[in-house]
Amino acid sequence: MNAVPIQQRSIYFTTREALILLLGSILLTVSAKIVVPFYPVPMSTQTVIVLGLGLFLGPIRGSLVVFVYLLEGIFGLPVFAGTPPAPAGLAYVFGPTGGFLAGFLLAAAVTGWIVRRIDGIPLVLTTALAVVAGSVVLYIPGLIWLGNFVGYEKRLLEVGLYPFILGDAVKAAIAITLYVIVRGRRSI
Template structure:
């Protein structure tokens, strides 16, 4: 059972309208996360991966992935929701660029994180960290595969699309490991009252 499932069961509020609202809100969180850059070493860090993982952990694999897919659909439709848009292009032209695979990876990350949440991995800091690291790592599968079409496959690909982001991904996984078990503790504490 995911965090949202637990909360909605307590409040008896799991309806189609609520699910649609959650998916819409999740897509808006993805947009905000895309536009916020945190100064970091060696490259500035966006919060997209953390939000994609968080959507999966909080909403589960279906709703979390749906939120990311709605975000992608908004971008495909020409809305300037991606990093660097509208300056670097919009719509499918942007999605077919070097970072297109990473965009798909966010949906995969939400799905994987949601699966981990179904098995309770988000309730303990150690397992939440592991779940967030694995889910964040999934982003690189389509990301690097697609980016390699532009850079070639080899050290150049890893230097451009993997190495600069690893430290930031560890920090994001650590944040997920701190946030989600704490929220679970707070939700479970509310049940005792």
């Protein structure tokens, strides 16, 4: 019997997990730097990646990738959208969009949890439900935090929600489509 020793397996899994975290945080950083052209407000492609991390990696790994990304930014690495020239670190995290960064953690966790837990309905519906729920929980801390800067009246939704709905719907559709295609191929 040629079983791999436990010590070698644990090194393999530890290395594999570290590589997943590193590559995921790089992907999230790159997506922060890609701005959707021809859109009325600056919008990165991060939402696609955050939702995709939850879908493809599950709630724990997906959230861990986002957590590593947030730590990189907190420690001053220019991983966030607009950095540089915007300052990185805690100044960015405590700025107007800091709540959306916290929402990334929730979105990855909720999206991954739902897509792993719901059975009995078509994959596209499960995935759509997971992505919509993930998108909603992303906005909750984002808008609550943004309200500290712009107020909680009508202006909050005009600044933090309405301009992004169409773009986020397109990004959600992309995440759903990619997951259904990849997952569908795995089941063949």
